[in-house]
Amino acid sequence: MMMSYILMGMVHDSLTLQGFLDLVPDEAHAEALFLSARWPEGPVCRWCGSVGNARRLPGRKMLFHCRDCGRATSARSGTPMAASHLPVRTWLIAMFLMACSSKGISARQLGFWLGLQYRTAWHLSHRIRQMMASDDPVLRGIVEMDETYVGGGPRTRSAGDATDSSSGRARPKGRGTSKPLLLTAVERGGAVHARRIESHRTDAITPAWRAWVDPAARLITDALPAYRKLGRAHPSHLTVNHSRRAYARTDADSGERVHVNTAESYHALLRRMVVGVHHWVSGKHLDRYAAQAAHAWNHRKRDANTLISLLARPAEPLPFRVLTA
Template sequence: METSKNKAEACVLADSFQALGDETKARDLLEAWRWPNGPVCPRCKNAGDKRISKLEAQSTSRKGVRKGVYFCGACRKQFTVTVGTILERSHVPMSKWVMALSLLCSSKKSISANQVHRMIGVTYKTAWFMCHRIRHAMTADPATEPKLTGTVEVDETFVGPRAKPKTPVVALVQRDGLARVKVIASVTQKNLGAALSECVSKEAVVNTDEHPGYKNPLKQWKEHQTVNHSRQEYQRNNQDGSKASTNTAESFFSLLKRAIIGAWHHISREHLARYANEFAFRWNTRHQTDGTRLKGFGQLIENKRLTYRQVSCVC
């Protein structure tokens, strides 16, 4: 039976689709997601200690006031819900942004920019840039994210066309927990060790396959368990009752590769990290409903600007 909580979270996703074509409803949704406790000035972080007022057009005024403009009594500056977010200075209507956010947050195997362009009615170039801005917001900051603990599975794969050198990607997945993804230049002890040091606590038990690049770096960790895939060993029951495997990390890669085959078709090496982090974001919120994930993502769009010059100069 569907609970009242599930119904409420389902309404979040339904509201985002109803906002298509309704700028007022889209703006109200973004404000509710970003400021659940009321407006906060993006410049001085005033949360109401000094009055924040919403500017309204006066009938006697000759100059019109844009909708959704607030005035901060602390820094004496005006702002809107898009200031300091991935939406700042975008000329795309908010209703289309809300639709794009909903699509990327709820699509388990992602969605192509070409499909977004057809569904929300923008050019392919605009849809491509919007998707990259959303993926940029989905990327976790290593400085603030907690390191993986417990049993952590680490595996690597190669992404790219057959005719060209493939790009190695390392997945570090805490069993029944979070995932981190790193795009590396080559599968060497140095690069694998750097990825482990950045993402995994030294108190973790690390599971890998028999790749020799893990042996020396993982001497610094609590325990290193391996499974021998060349001998058809994919899971081993240890004497202490634990299990050694990399099946969870391989499940993560299976989702990523299905998106490459079925949605994206091609990913350039320069942008691969953003695509991989998009999947890490959805993996880390996999136990949430689509509505809860979308609502939570509304608070991640802050302080993550990405300009077209930044994203296009690496193509």
């Protein structure tokens, strides 16, 4: 009862940091808020799937005993919070700070604010980024797709190192840098998705395109050959030829503005986040930074719904050893 009242209040008001801290004055309130977002219909047994028929066991671990199958489920299991020793309240405050800052927060800053060691804050921030990753919603209407290189190592390798490490072939200029490659799809006036891809080839782009883009959408891309095949699945596919410095034009038949400037705006947001806050990003972490930038893009209002959607979102645990492997 108390929690539904709190959630209602959060949804309808824009939420300040002070207002948020008032909602979670202690660990009990933080746990209750987390539980109401994760299990709005009541505890879900991870073993038999029964809903709302479990009794909470005493203690801080948020363990629930299922009356149907007799086994115990932790509310943290199946989330990036599994195996974390941090209080739920610390998680929630970190999530609030990260979800509500447009350019992100460095692990050092987060650690300073929350009184955590750097290593702990770094792991925490990556697990929250993991929660931000999502292939929803499906992109409709006019969808721009574009690719870019982000962060990573030097722009080009020295001559003696100018080979593709996987194939051993010499890399071409421009599209042959050692930086990780990011694929972005964005609905004009809508949401964005981005993910690291291994190459510019069709088979590297297809899975993300299939997960993100409604076949009824009208597609706009650059002139990369890989898009030709994908474009045939859409009612229209218009291309802008960057190599000819044609960054925007109006299509004579449809009257549509042909450009990928929206995707480039997202790339600019991601770069501000990576360069401005983190200075550098390793290719193996790029997907999570891209998810954070996409989350900031997709929740520009940054109200309480942002936080609730994060809490309710299923995401895999992310152990420290996996992050550092």
